Amino acid sequence: MRDVFQKELAEIENGLVEISQLVRDAIERAAKAFETSDVALAESVMSDDVQIDMKANALDELAINILARQAPVARDLRVVVSALRISASLERMGDLAAHIAQLARLRFPEQVGPVAVRETILKMGQHDIQIAGRLVELIDTQSDEIAEEIKAADDQIDAFHKSIMDALLAEGLEAQAPQVVDATLASRYHERFADHAVSIAKKIQYLTSGDWLTDEECAQEA
Amino acid sequence: MRDVFQKELAEIENGLVEISQLVRDAIERAAKAFETSDVALAESVMSDDVQIDMKANALDELAINILARQAPVARDLRVVVSALRISASLERMGDLAAHIAQLARLRFPEQVGPVAVRETILKMGQHDIQIAGRLVELIDTQSDEIAEEIKAADDQIDAFHKSIMDALLAEGLEAQAPQVVDATLASRYHERFADHAVSIAKKIQYLTSGDWLTDEECAQEA
Numbered sequence: 001m002r003d004v005f006q007k008e009l010a011e012i013e014n015g016l017v018e019i020s021q022l023v024r025d026a027i028e029r030a031a032k033a034f035e036t037s038d039v040a041l042a043e044s045v046m047s048d049d050v051q052i053d054m055k056a057n058a059l060d061e062l063a064i065n066i067l068a069r070q071a072p073v074a075r076d077l078r079v080v081v082s083a084l085r086i087s088a089s090l091e092r093m094g095d096l097a098a099h100i101a102q103l104a105r106l107r108f109p110e111q112v113g114p115v116a117v118r119e120t121i122l123k124m125g126q127h128d129i130q131i132a133g134r135l136v137e138l139i140d141t142q143s144d145e146i147a148e149e150i151k152a153a154d155d156q157i158d159a160f161h162k163s164i165m166d167a168l169l170a171e172g173l174e175a176q177a178p179q180v181v182d183a184t185l186a187s188r189y190h191e192r193f194a195d196h197a198v199s200i201a202k203k204i205q206y207l208t209s210g211d212w213l214t215d216e217e218c219a220q221e222a
Numbered sequence: 223m224r225d226v227f228q229k230e231l232a233e234i235e236n237g238l239v240e241i242s243q244l245v246r247d248a249i250e251r252a253a254k255a256f257e258t259s260d261v262a263l264a265e266s267v268m269s270d271d272v273q274i275d276m277k278a279n280a281l282d283e284l285a286i287n288i289l290a291r292q293a294p295v296a297r298d299l300r301v302v303v304s305a306l307r308i309s310a311s312l313e314r315m316g317d318l319a320a321h322i323a324q325l326a327r328l329r330f331p332e333q334v335g336p337v338a339v340r341e342t343i344l345k346m347g348q349h350d351i352q353i354a355g356r357l358v359e360l361i362d363t364q365s366d367e368i369a370e371e372i373k374a375a376d377d378q379i380d381a382f383h384k385s386i387m388d389a390l391l392a393e394g395l396e397a398q399a400p401q402v403v404d405a406t407l408a409s410r411y412h413e414r415f416a417d418h419a420v421s422i423a424k425k426i427q428y429l430t431s432g433d434w435l436t437d438e439e440c441a442q443e444a
Contacts, residue, residue, distance in 0.1 A: 071293030180402040
């Protein structure tokens with residue numbers, strides 16, 4: 001019984017790693033489609049998102065199944081509940097990558113975003129790709145160091161987002177309304193993408209920090 | 223033991239109703255702050271959001287606690303897991319109401335949004351208030367009819383969102399960039415608010431639909 005449970009927990013953790021790899025690929029291809037106005041690539045990101053949704057659903061079903069059959073407690077229970085929440089964030093990150101790809105497709109053959117902020121949006125894309133790559137490692141290793149790195153990278157994304165908003169709100173901006181709409185949405189999508197990564201990092205830190213309690217602290221907690 | 227469990231399940235359901243009432247109040251006040259450029263009201267929506275976050279967290283802790291101590295199965299388990307997901311959506315709806323309020327505050331003393339789409343944004347606000355009101359009833363009664371109403375109301379919200387995007391993307395729009403940014407974000411926030419309501423409606427329908435299985439179907443499922 002215990003072995004089955006450990007095997008199923010490992011299955012959940014592997015499933016999360018796999019979904020996070022799909023999310024990393026999605027944001028990488030979405031950012032490229034955005035940068036190069038590649039409609040075919042954009043469309044593939046949008047249609048492939050269903051894979052992420054399906055895998056997230058399957059993982060949720062497995063987690064609920066484990067809760068029903070194994071009735072885990074303490075840390076095991078938190079691992080399963082956290083997996084449900086992490087899969088929800090990953091699923092949403094996939095949606096956001098698809099939204100970014102969609103901007104490129106809708107604006108084709110024009111480039112997306114006004115010149116004044118386009119470079120910064122592309123930088124946000126590169127940062128989100130890096131964050132997604134670190135997230136795969138984080139879910140795999142549960143390294144506290146990587147979790148902190150992701151939080152710091154999100155601060156940089158927030159700074160980019162603010163600078164784009166400031167540029168769009170500044171007097172005398174040379175831009176047509178559609179470009180302003182695109183830049184606003186792109187910046188917002190990239191910012192939310194990183195927010196979800198931070199939310200996952202915090203959940204994993206919360207889970208792992210339980211292991212660092214000394215015996216004495218454990219006794220006080222009980 | 224069984225009585226304690228039923229009491230705790232009721233506590234969870236009451237907690238969700240209470241949070242949904244706070245969300246309804248938040249979107250009502252946010253839409254009013256947006257319409258009337260009322261900075262004090264906007265700030266109160268933003269600062270009160272912490273109440274929603276805290277209540278959602280407390281409810282999550284209760285749900286996890288129930289999983290640990292009662293190890294519910296079948297429908298009871300799905301109720302508890304669904305409560306975790308519904309509270310996450312409600313918490314996010316509170317955030318979105320605060321974002322809408324923030325737009326009003328940032329733009330004061332100007333009105334938010336270009337004239338061409340302002341009326342439609344205000345309509346979205348009125349629709350989101352209605353949806354939030356129905357959501358309170360839905361969580362309380364789990365009425366399938368109300369769930370369907372919320373889905374239909376979301377179709378209307380999507381149509382408003384599309385018409386605002388079309389207007390912003392149309393040639394010859396008379397609007398400054400900051401107004402375009404505000405309208406894009408406001409429309410997006412209202413649309414996401416309604417999306418979360420639909421997501422909750424679907425979860426509740428999924429939960430309740432289990433009750434409609436005939437005994438024969440239940441036997442086949444087991």
